[in-house]
Amino acid sequence: MSDRWTITGRTWVVGDSVDTDAMYPGYAMKLDVPEAARHVFYALRPGWVDEVAPGDIVVAGRNFGIGSSRPVAALMRHLGVAALIAEEFNSLFLRNAVNNGMPALTVPGIRDLVTEGDELTVDLAEGWARVADRRIDAAPQPALVLDILAAGGLLPRLVADGYLPAEAAAG
Amino acid sequence: MTMIEKILARSAGLEEVHAGDTVVAEVDMNVLIDLQFPRWVTPLRIADPERTAIVLDHAVPAPTIRDAEGGPRARRFARDFGISRFFDVGRHGICHQVIAENALARPGQVLTCTDSHTCAAGAYNTAARGIGPAEVLAVLCTGRTWFTVGPTIRYELVGELPSGVGGKDVFLHIAGTWGDATNHNLEFGGDGLASVPMNERRTIATQAAEISADFATFPADEVCRRFLAEHGADPGEYEPADPDPGATYAAVRTVDLSTLEPHVARPGSVSGNAVPISQIETRRLDQCFIGSCANGQLDDLRVAAEILEGRTVAEGVRLIVTPASQQVYRDALRLGYLGTLVDAGAVVTNSTCGACFGYHMGLLGAGEVCLTASTRNFRGRMGSPDAEIYMGSSATVAASAVVGRPVDPRTLLDREYSA
Numbered sequence: 001m002s003d004r005w006t007i008t009g010r011t012w013v014v015g016d017s018v019d020t021d022a023m024y025p026g027y028a029m030k031l032d033v034p035e036a037a038r039h040v041f042y043a044l045r046p047g048w049v050d051e052v053a054p055g056d057i058v059v060a061g062r063n064f065g066i067g068s069s070r071p072v073a074a075l076m077r078h079l080g081v082a083a084l085i086a087e088e089f090n091s092l093f094l095r096n097a098v099n100n101g102m103p104a105l106t107v108p109g110i111r112d113l114v115t116e117g118d119e120l121t122v123d124l125a126e127g128w129a130r131v132a133d134r135r136i137d138a139a140p141q142p143a144l145v146l147d148i149l150a151a152g153g154l155l156p157r158l159v160a161d162g163y164l165p166a167e168a169a170a171g
Numbered sequence: 172m173t174m175i176e177k178i179l180a181r182s183a184g185l186e187e188v189h190a191g192d193t194v195v196a197e198v199d200m201n202v203l204i205d206l207q208f209p210r211w212v213t214p215l216r217i218a219d220p221e222r223t224a225i226v227l228d229h230a231v232p233a234p235t236i237r238d239a240e241g242g243p244r245a246r247r248f249a250r251d252f253g254i255s256r257f258f259d260v261g262r263h264g265i266c267h268q269v270i271a272e273n274a275l276a277r278p279g280q281v282l283t284c285t286d287s288h289t290c291a292a293g294a295y296n297t298a299a300r301g302i303g304p305a306e307v308l309a310v311l312c313t314g315r316t317w318f319t320v321g322p323t324i325r326y327e328l329v330g331e332l333p334s335g336v337g338g339k340d341v342f343l344h345i346a347g348t349w350g351d352a353t354n355h356n357l358e359f360g361g362d363g364l365a366s367v368p369m370n371e372r373r374t375i376a377t378q379a380a381e382i383s384a385d386f387a388t389f390p391a392d393e394v395c396r397r398f399l400a401e402h403g404a405d406p407g408e409y410e411p412a413d414p415d416p417g418a419t420y421a422a423v424r425t426v427d428l429s430t431l432e433p434h435v436a437r438p439g440s441v442s443g444n445a446v447p448i449s450q451i452e453t454r455r456l457d458q459c460f461i462g463s464c465a466n467g468q469l470d471d472l473r474v475a476a477e478i479l480e481g482r483t484v485a486e487g488v489r490l491i492v493t494p495a496s497q498q499v500y501r502d503a504l505r506l507g508y509l510g511t512l513v514d515a516g517a518v519v520t521n522s523t524c525g526a527c528f529g530y531h532m533g534l535l536g537a538g539e540v541c542l543t544a545s546t547r548n549f550r551g552r553m554g555s556p557d558a559e560i561y562m563g564s565s566a567t568v569a570a571s572a573v574v575g576r577p578v579d580p581r582t583l584l585d586r587e588y589s590a
Contacts, residue, residue, distance in 0.1 A: 017351070017440060020287075021549040026529035029206070030235050043556035063353045066383045067549065068287045068528070069301045090383045091321070091354045092287055096303035142193050144317055154305045158214075163312035168212040 005125035005146065007103055009057040009082045013116040018044065018060055020067030020093065024075060037075040054080025057122070059114050061086065065093025073100035085110055085122055085129060098145050101153030105129070107138040124149070173323040173420065174388045175356045177412040178298040182281045190322040190419070196298075198222065200275050201310045202284035204266050205229055208241030208248075210304075217252055218314030224256035224275055225249050226266040229286075229524040234531035264496020264522045267291035267464035271373060272498055274404035278391035278411035283310050288464050288546055290384065291377035293357075294369060295399065296391040296411050301380065321385050322421035323356040325414075328363035330429030335581035337474075338371030339466060339544065339564035341426065342378040343434035347445030353383040355421060358414065360390055363428045369398045370470045377465040377546060381441045388412075433567050435542070435577055438559040439550055448567065448579050454540050455487075459572035460553075461565045462493030462520075463527040463545035469499050469506075471544065471565035475517075476508035478569040478583050484516035485575030490568075491533045493520045517572075529553045535560070542577055544568045 127140030276292030526533030534554030
C-alpha cells in the first residue's frame with residue numbers, strides 16, 4: 001500500500017454528466033472562493049454544502065464535469081473534499097482537479113461498489129478502490145500527475161521553480 | 172497516426188504518439204482571457220511574449236467592480252511583459268473569434284486558452300483545447316504542458332450542405348445520433364467538407380466541447396488556406412497535419428450532409444437530446460439569443476438579417492444578438508445587418524460572452540423558455556435553473572423569434588411565411 005496516495009473518507013454519490021454549471025454557476029464566478037463554494041450542486045442537491053464534511057469523497061458517474069474551465073476543484077477543496085472519484089471524467093475537469101491539487105481517480109464500476117455514506121478507500125498510485133472487503137482495480141494515475149498533486153497543484157510548483165512569487169502558493 | 176496524433180507528436184519532439192500516451196508538448200500560442208485577472212499573480216518571468224495573447228471577452232465592459240479590477244492588471248501585465256497581441260475593450264471580441272480573425276491558430280500547431288470552447292481553433296487544423304486558469308499560468312511561465320492522447324473518432328462528411336442548414340445542425344445531428352465522445356478526439360474530413368465554409372467548421376469544432384471531446388480537428392484544405400491567407404498567415408508559416416492512410420480510429424462515422432435538416436436540442440444537454448426540427452415540440456418562446464463564439468459570426472448575423480428583413484420579432488419574445496467581436500460588429504454595421512435586426516425589434520449588444528454563460532446581460536427568469544444559438548444548454552446556464560434552454564442554429568433562432576415558437580428557418584428563408 002502506498003500510504004501517501006491512500007485516501008479514506010465518507011462518500012457522497014452523484015449521477016452521470018454532472019456539469020460544471022451545476023457545481024460552479026455563472027453568478028458564483030462573481031464571488032471569492034469561500035462564497036462561491038456555497039453554491040456547489042446548488043440546484044442538483046440543495047443544502048449539500050452544509051452536510052459535506054472535511055475528508056469526504058465525492059463519487060460520480062460517467063462524464064463527470066462536462067463543461068467549462070472554471071476551477072471547480074478550488075471550491076471542492078474549500079469544502080474539504082478529500083478526493084473526486086468517477087466512473088469517467090471530462091478531461092478538462094480532471095486536469096483542473098489535478099492542477100488545483102485535488103486528488104482524482106477514474107474507477108470504472110465505482111457505483112456498483114459504493115452506496116452513499118459508505119467509507120471508501122482509494123489509492124491513486126496503485127489504482128484501486130475498496131469498500132469493506134470489496135475492491136476494484138483501476139488504472140493508477142501517471143507519475144507526472146502524482147508529481148503535480150504532491151506539490152499541491154501547479155501554483156506551488158511554479159513558485160518552487162522560481163516562476164511565481166511566494167504569495168501565489170496560497171492559491 | 173491520426174491528425175491530432177501527428178500534431179502532438181511533432182510538438183512533443185517524438186516520432187510517434189498513440190492513444191493512451193501522455194506527452195509534454197510545446198505550446199505555440201497561449202491565450203489568456205479577462206477572467207484570469209481578478210485573482211492574478213504576476214509571474215516573475217514568462218516563456219515567450221510572442222506566443223502569448225490576451226483577449227478581454229467574458230465580462231466586458233466590466234459588469235462588476237471585481238471584473239473592473241482585472242482590466243488594469245491585464246493592461247499592466249501586457250505592457251510590462253511586451254505582449255503585443257493584447258485585445259483590449261474596443262478592439263476586443265470573444266477569444267475564439269479574435270483568434271480566428273488574427274490567424275493566431277495555425278495548421279499543425281498547438282494552442283491553449285482558459286476557455287472550454289478553445290477546441291474551436293481545430294477548424295484551422297490546430298491542436299487546440301481549453302485548460303484551466305492555473306494551467307494557463309503554467310503554460311505562460313514554461314511554454315509547455317502535458318496531454319494524454321485520447322482515441323480519435325473520424326467523421327467522414329459526404330454530400331453537400333443544403334441551403335438553410337448550417338454547422339450547428341451538423342453538430343446537433345452528430346450529438347443527437349451518437350451522444351457523448353468523452354475524452355475522444357474528433358477528426359473531420361471527406362469529400363463533403365469542401366461545401367462547409369470556415370465559419371460553419373468553426374461552429375462544429377467549437378461545439379465539440381459539448382459532447383465532452385478533447386480536440387476537434389479539420390484538415391487544412393484549400394478553403395482553410397485561403398481563410399488563413401486573408402487573415403495574415405502565409406502558407407510558408409505553418410505545416411499542416413494530415414492523417415496517415417493507416418491511422419487507427421476508435422470509430423469512423425459517415426455524415427451525409429445533403430440529407431440533413433435543421434436540428435434543435437432539448438434543454439439540459441445535447442447528447443442524445445437533439446432532434447430534427449420537424450420532431451420538436453411546440454413551445455412558446457420568451458427569449459431568443461444569437462451570439463457566442465459558436466454563432467455570433469458575421470454569417471450568423473447575415474442569415475438573421477435575411478430572415479428578419481421586413482419582419483418583426485413576435486410579441487412577448489426578446490431577441491438578443493451579440494456579435495462575436497468588435498470587428499464582426501463593425502462589419503455587420505457597415506453591411507446594414509444591425510439596422511435590419513434592430514428595426515425588427517432585436518436588441519444588439521456589445522461583443523462579450525455575457526449572455527452565453529449567464530454572467531451578465533440577457534439572463535433568464537424561472538419558468539422562461541429560451542431558444543439559443545450559443546454554445547451550451549445546461550440547466551441554469553443562462554440564469555435560473557428553472558428556465559429551459561433549447562438550442563438551434565442562428566437561422567432557426569431568427570425564424571423562431573419571428574413566429575414565437577421553434578420553426579424550420581427554411582420556411583422563412585424562402586419568403587413563403589406570412590405571420
